[in-house]
Structure formats: structure tokens, C-alpha cells
Amino acid sequence: MQSIDPATLECLAALVDEGSFERAAARLSITQSAVSQRLRALEASVGQPVVVRARPLRLTEPGKVLLRFARQWQALRADAERELETAARPDERLPIAVNADSLATWVLPALDPLVQEGVSLELIVDDQDFTHEWLRQGAVLGCVTTVGQALRGCRVAPLGVMPYIAVASPRFIEHELPRGLHRGNFAQTPFLVFNRKDDMQNRWVSRAFDLRAPRLRERFVPSSEAYVHAARMGWGVGVVPVVQVQPWLDSGELVPVLADVSLPVALYWHRWKLGDDQRPGDLIGRIGDALVEGARAVLQPLGAEAAA
Incomplete structure (x- = not known):
């Protein structure tokens, strides 16, 4: 596999987020032809097709692997920008998946301090038994789920019951x-x-x-x-x-x-491992810490489900 241009990864993420070449081009402030060229360059780098050009757009299995890489790259770049005190990109979003009941109760208060700092989050809602699939496919960088065992390439932290x-x-x-x-x-x-x-x-x-x-x-x-x-x-x-x-x-x-x-329903936070993710600027780590702290204030301690 040849070296991958980060611009092609950004293009792939924009295509998945926006759902079409036209909207991806508008998000990236380039032409649709440039989007197609970047996608072809990415496929040339890995030697395999990454997108099924249909309506709606679908990722191939290699495309799903590259999307995970793209999300990790976006998160690392966001961390670097914060550490260097540069202006965050206005269109940069950090996607995480949460279940609707957590969103309606404790998640927003837990994340509010980060949002007030200017962190741009994209909250994707699904059933708590399915949010981990968004993480597995690379569509999000972290998720609140009922799955207790760490997914491959991820860290897991208990939230509560x-x-x-x-x-x-x-x-x-x-x-x-x-x-x-x-x-x-x-x-x-x-x-x-x-x-x-x-x-x-x-x-x-x-x-x-x-x-x-x-x-x-x-x-x-x-x-x-x-x-x-x-x-x-x-x-x-x-x-x-x-x-x-x-x-x-x-x-x-x-x-x-x-x-x-x-x-009783036990909940856990999963997130991708992103290199040295113990550094102070680790934004995904800070999101996880905020969720763990917010959950601790509202949910029962893990283990309560066994006693129920």
C-alpha cells in the first residue's frame, strides 16, 4: 500500500457524512471533479475500491477500514490544533454515538463544559445495543453502549447502570x-x-x-x-x-x-485508541472523561444490575 494523502481521507469522511459528491464538494470548498479525483487517488493508494458509487453511497470493506483511519486522523488533528492554539476548523466535527435515553437524561449536561469551550460534536443516536456498530464501522470515534468487552483497537470504560x-x-x-x-x-x-x-x-x-x-x-x-x-x-x-x-x-x-x-441496563464508553492518547490534548479522552464523570453523578454503580 502506498502512502495515503490526508486530503483523500478527509474527502472520504466528507462523502460519508454528506452522502453525495455535490454536498461533499461544498463542505470541502472544492469542485465535484476534485472530490472524484481525490477518491480515485485514495483507491489507487490502496489498490482497491473504497466506495460503491450508488444511491445511497456505500463503503466497501476496505473503505470502512479507511474511514476508521480518517476519523482517527481527524481527531488527532483536532488535538494538535488545540495544543498549538490554532483556530479550529469550522466544519470539524467529532462524531460519537449515544443511545436516546442517555441523550435525554445525562449526556448533554456531561458534555456541556466541552461544548462551551467550543468543541464541535456530532451526536449520533441509536439503540444502546447497536451504537457499537457505528464505532466498529468507523463512523464515530466513540460510543455509549451495553457491550462490556473492549472492541478491537478500542479502550472501554464503565459508565454505570x-x-x-x-x-x-x-x-x-x-x-x-x-x-x-x-x-x-x-x-x-x-x-x-x-x-x-x-x-x-x-x-x-x-x-x-x-x-x-x-x-x-x-x-x-x-x-x-x-x-x-x-x-x-x-x-x-x-x-x-x-x-x-x-x-x-x-x-x-x-x-x-x-x-x-x-x-437494570449496564452502560459502557468505548473509544478508538489514538496513538499516545494519554497526552493532555487528547480531545476524545476528555470527552470520555466527561461522560464517565457525568454518568457517575446520575447512574448507579456498575454491579447494581447483579443485585437487582
């Missing part, structure tokens, strides 16, 4: 569950579901009634904030983090369903 409980509005309980939720009625009871990747409700019902693969009546609400609002409006039973709904539990606007049943 987020307990989930089932809740519903008092009106819903009165009309739909006057005798409570039990084995005989859970299949007919509407459960709120975030999206088709979300299996939290099935896992909670399995734990509550010692069942395997229960089938539920589902109502999809693909937003953490709207999901809680739907539960408050009486759309169904929601399985949510305690930290997210505590104010409505305190006010009585939501009530627990089977209060003695909770589902």
Missing part, C-alpha cells in the same frame, strides 16, 4: 388495568415502543412474568421525550429509565406498574 421500570398514567391504570398487569392481560395491554430495534418492553415483561419471547401490543413513539409524554397522556405502558421519569413519579402524573420489577 441505568434502571428501567414500567410506568403508566393513573387514568390508563384505572381504565385498562383496574386489576393490575398480570399474565392474563399483558398481551392485550398497549406497550409503548421506541422503534423496531427496541426490545426493552419484551425484556421487562420476560423478567416480570418469567416468560420467553412474549408478544406484545405495540405503539411506536420514536423519541425519548415524546415517549414519556405519550405515557403521561395514557397511550400505554412505557418502560423507561427511572432518572427520566422521576419528576412525574413524584407528582403522581405517572405511577409504576409492578413497582418491584426493574430492568
